[in-house]
Amino acid sequence: MATAPAPPPLKFTGSKYLVQRLVLATLTGRTIRISQIRSSSHTAPGLAAHEVSFLRLLEAITNGSQIEFSYTGTTVLYKPGLITGSAAGYGAQGGVIRHELPAECRRGVGYFLVPLCLLAPFSKAQVNVIFTGPGVITSSTESGDVSVDTVRTAILPLLRSFGIENNLELRLLRRSNTGKDGRGGGGEVQLVFGHQVRLPKTIHLMDAGRIKRIRGVAYSTGVAGANNARLIEAARGVLNEFSPDIYVFSDVSSAPFVPAPTRDNPSAKKKTGLGFGLSLVAETNTNMLYSADVASPPAGGEAPEELGRKCAFQLLEAIEQGGCVSAVAAPTMLTLMALGSEDVGRITISKSVLGSEQVVQLARDLRFFGFSGWGLRDGDEEDEVVVSVVGKGVGNVGRKIT
Amino acid sequence: AHTMHGRKQPYRVAELARLMYDDMLSTAEVLRRWKGEEVEAEHDGADDEAQEDELFQRRKAVGDDDEDRIIPKLDYSALEAKWTDEENVEALRHRFASARLTGANGE
Numbered sequence: 001m002a003t004a005p006a007p008p009p010l011k012f013t014g015s016k017y018l019v020q021r022l023v024l025a026t027l028t029g030r031t032i033r034i035s036q037i038r039s040s041s042h043t044a045p046g047l048a049a050h051e052v053s054f055l056r057l058l059e060a061i062t063n064g065s066q067i068e069f070s071y072t073g074t075t076v077l078y079k080p081g082l083i084t085g086s087a088a089g090y091g092a093q094g095g096v097i098r099h100e101l102p103a104e105c106r107r108g109v110g111y112f113l114v115p116l117c118l119l120a121p122f123s124k125a126q127v128n129v130i131f132t133g134p135g136v137i138t139s140s141t142e143s144g145d146v147s148v149d150t151v152r153t154a155i156l157p158l159l160r161s162f163g164i165e166n167n168l169e170l171r172l173l174r175r176s177n178t179g180k181d182g183r184g185g186g187g188e189v190q191l192v193f194g195h196q197v198r199l200p201k202t203i204h205l206m207d208a209g210r211i212k213r214i215r216g217v218a219y220s221t222g223v224a225g226a227n228n229a230r231l232i233e234a235a236r237g238v239l240n241e242f243s244p245d246i247y248v249f250s251d252v253s254s255a256p257f258v259p260a261p262t263r264d265n266p267s268a269k270k271k272t273g274l275g276f277g278l279s280l281v282a283e284t285n286t287n288m289l290y291s292a293d294v295a296s297p298p299a300g301g302e303a304p305e306e307l308g309r310k311c312a313f314q315l316l317e318a319i320e321q322g323g324c325v326s327a328v329a330a331p332t333m334l335t336l337m338a339l340g341s342e343d344v345g346r347i348t349i350s351k352s353v354l355g356s357e358q359v360v361q362l363a364r365d366l367r368f369f370g371f372s373g374w375g376l377r378d379g380d381e382e383d384e385v386v387v388s389v390v391g392k393g394v395g396n397v398g399r400k401i402t
Numbered sequence: 403a404h405t406m407h408g409r410k411q412p413y414r415v416a417e418l419a420r421l422m423y424d425d426m427l428s429t430a431e432v433l434r435r436w437k438g439e440e441v442e443a444e445h446d447g448a449d450d451e452a453q454e455d456e457l458f459q460r461r462k463a464v465g466d467d468d469e470d471r472i473i474p475k476l477d478y479s480a481l482e483a484k485w486t487d488e489e490n491v492e493a494l495r496h497r498f499a500s501a502r503l504t505g506a507n508g509e
Contacts, residue, residue, distance in 0.1 A: 144471025
């Protein structure tokens with residue numbers, strides 16, 4: 001059988017939406033070339049530590065991927081391979097891939113987990129990755145990553161509506177906040193994603209429903225557990241007015257020890273990633289989720305009361321925006337809808353979420369990758385839009401052919 | 403009458419559907435148009451220059467937050483004011499199941 005010549009790489013520019021594009025490329029099997037990555041920056045041109053890490057993660061869970069950097073790192077060519085997950089023989093030891101994040105990493109582990117949750121359903125074998133090393137930040141970060149708790153309680157449950165629900169586990173082996181200067185943490189997280197599907201189900205989410213309960217996790221690493229109580233009390237102070245069913249867990253752990261070799265003591269270790277934070281999730285009676293996340297800044301100087309209130313306000317803001325998905329989850333949901341079977345899926349989204357740069361860019365990127373455009377029409381509520389997405393039927397088959 | 407009609411109504415869904423895939427515009431541009439923030443500039447007829455100027459300004463401004471984020475940036479002091487206002491609180495209450503016990507309660 002004569003194979004058709006490979007289609008030319010799709011070209012993108014800029015460091016923004018890098019992960020989104022890499023994920024789409026992996027799912028569709030298209031080669032992409034991203035240029036001008038921070039090329040105008042004098043201090044740190046090219047790919048940042050977390051982006052290189054993400055590329056390495058892609059390489060680890062796929063087989064046959066080719067990644068080429070330019071000399072300056074401002075251009076990257078990515079030819080995706082097959083998503084094999086943690087199958088034996090492809091770098092996984094005992095069915096587990098250990099992915100080490102460097103100490104320079106400034107992004108939370110949520111930055112890696114959310115795209116990984118998009119890829120994992122389409123893997124050949126189950127995906128089982130442990131994020132480890134001095135760069136793992138399990139809390140939310142100032143650069144806008146969600147905490148691991150939010151991924152577990154507000155992103156993973158979303159996949160249920162696509163028929164992806166068995167054997168999903170996100171274990172927090174060791175907590176960590178952002179370290180000094182916003183770099184590194186030293187936590188440890190394991191994602192077990194054991195439910196692979198051929199195609200995600202077509203969804204019709206039209207009714208956002210009403211909030212029936214609010215859950216959350218307050219965490220302190222290396223600092224007094226009283227901070228948790230203060231966070232929770234402040235958040236409750238705002239939210240009690242709305243809902244009687246609020247329960248926030250409190251998790252206190254010691255700070256992780258990471259190696260910090262000095263000249264006179266090569267085996268020295270230091271504590272890193274001290275701090276506290278709060279993750280809140282509101283659930284409606286139709287099982288829609290809204291989430292909010294705050295963590296103490298690495299520089300300190302913010303009282304837990306202040307942060308707790310901020311988190312509560314963030315949650316109220318997300319609830320007020322309405323729609324069936326919040327801004328945090330919208331890209332994940334919309335991408336999975338586009339990958340579904342060739343049928344029209346519908347979802348209600350608030351205008352402010354749809355009218356964000358990220359979502360508009362996602363719509364464009366999806367079309368650029370050959371997915372169909374979205375249909376928009378007014379929803380039942382005043383500021384809601386019904387987005388209809390025709391699936392492309394890419395699923396797990398498309399890559400087996402290429 | 404022309405002025406009335408010429409003025410676009412912001413946040414119209416059909417408008418966004420049209421703008422979204424117009425690759426000549428940057429995403430920021432699309433959103434500003436959709437939100438009707440640029441209506442005045444277009445009305446003057448000097449739209450080309452005005453747009454280009456704004457485009458350049460925007461480029462410079464954007465350079466700062468050239469990173470992806472999942473959690474949106476929020477102005478917390480404004481939120482504090484918003485959610486301590488009784489009116490807003492009342493308006494949000496209908497989104498909570500406990501607000502009225504007579505309401506259809508799903509399950």
